[in-house]
Amino acid sequence: xxxxxxxxxxxxxxxxxxxxxxxxxxxxxxxxxxxxxxxxxxxxxxxxxxxxxxxxxxxxxxxxxxxxxxxxxxxxxxxxxxxxxxxxxxxxxxxxxxxxxxxxxxxxxxxxxxxxxxxxxxxxxxxxxxxxxxxxxxxxxxxxxxxxxxxxxxxxxxxxxxxxxxxxxxxxxxxxxxxxxxxxxxxxxxxxxxxxxxxxxxxxxxxxxxxxxxxxxxxxxxxxxxxxxxxxxxxxxxxxxxxxxxxxxxxxxxxxxxxxxxxxxxxxxxxxxxxxxxxxxxxxxxxxxxxxxxxxxxxxxxxxxxxxxxxx
Numbered sequence: 497x498x499x500x501x502x503x504x505x506x507x508x509x510x511x512x513x514x515x516x517x518x519x520x521x522x523x524x525x526x527x528x529x530x531x532x533x534x535x536x537x538x539x540x541x542x543x544x545x546x547x548x549x550x551x552x553x554x555x556x557x558x559x560x561x562x563x564x565x566x567x568x569x570x571x572x573x574x575x576x577x578x579x580x581x582x583x584x585x586x587x588x589x590x591x592x593x594x595x596x597x598x599x600x601x602x603x604x605x606x607x608x609x610x611x612x613x614x615x616x617x618x619x620x621x622x623x624x625x626x627x628x629x630x631x632x633x634x635x636x637x638x639x640x641x642x643x644x645x646x647x648x649x650x651x652x653x654x655x656x657x658x659x660x661x662x663x664x665x666x667x668x669x670x671x672x673x674x675x676x677x678x679x680x681x682x683x684x685x686x687x688x689x690x691x692x693x694x695x696x697x698x699x700x701x702x703x704x705x706x707x708x709x710x711x712x713x714x715x716x717x718x719x720x721x722x723x724x725x726x727x728x729x730x731x732x733x734x735x736x737x738x739x740x741x742x743x744x745x746x747x748x749x750x751x752x753x754x755x756x757x758x759x760x761x762x763x764x765x766x767x768x769x770x771x772x773x774x775x776x777x778x779x780x781x782x783x784x785x786x787x788x789x790x791x792x793x794x795x796x797x798x799x800x801x802x803x804x805x806x807x808x
Contacts, residue, residue, distance in 0.1 A: 505562075506566060509562050509771060516551065516774050517555060520552045522778075522788075539623045541601065542627065544598050547595040551588075551777075554585075554588035557581065557588055558585070558770055593686050593740070595691070601696055603732060603733060604696040607727075608699060686744065690737070693736060697733045700729055700730055701730065704727070707722055708723065728784050731784055732781060739772065739776065740773065742769060743772070745789075
């Protein structure tokens, strides 16, 4: 791969990483400061903080893998080292997906309006069991990651030097049967939380439609607080679903690239697209959360005030 293209792609990756770290660190910092101040943390803040931490780790692993591929390609010959990277990538990937699914379920239970006894029971119970649910997501993700890492032998990647114009570069191949079956299994596992989020989204739409219809029949305005809450939750969930689809498309590109020529270019391109999801979704969550939005405005006002003072 040409040096200029390598440098450009790495700069883009570093920029996406910086933006993602900024947004997710802001979410975690604001919620942790509020936790220390009030001596308690609300369920929504706990979910958002857990999601932010998992995405900070995910962004770090993706960027690390990208740098290793470009700067230290010989590391790809060491199965043990790359098994560690693959383990943490699988772990943080599944944690991010499951925590985002928990957020979708929480929005649905707290905002949607249904009279079914099972729904009302879950709505009442969610705050009491949310910590157990998050810990269960961690345990499940660790189990899946250990299962994935254990199925890879030390020689699952086979890398050889090939000449690219005047430079020597690495071309990596893997045990196709073992690796493809493992990746298919992992992708099928993530379809379950995606389906749960999709169902929550559809039920939220149905709840919003029923609510607006009732408001129209009662001849009152449609933009009441409940409608606003529905719309805000729908924006957060649909943004996750769209970014999730883009992320896993990039993930498939990066995975299938091991069976194609120009492996490094395809892998890095897939990772650049994959960085978009955990980076951009954090800012959507900030804009959709009243406390985080107000905190971000205060930070922007302070920055603007400091910049004005320095000019004078």
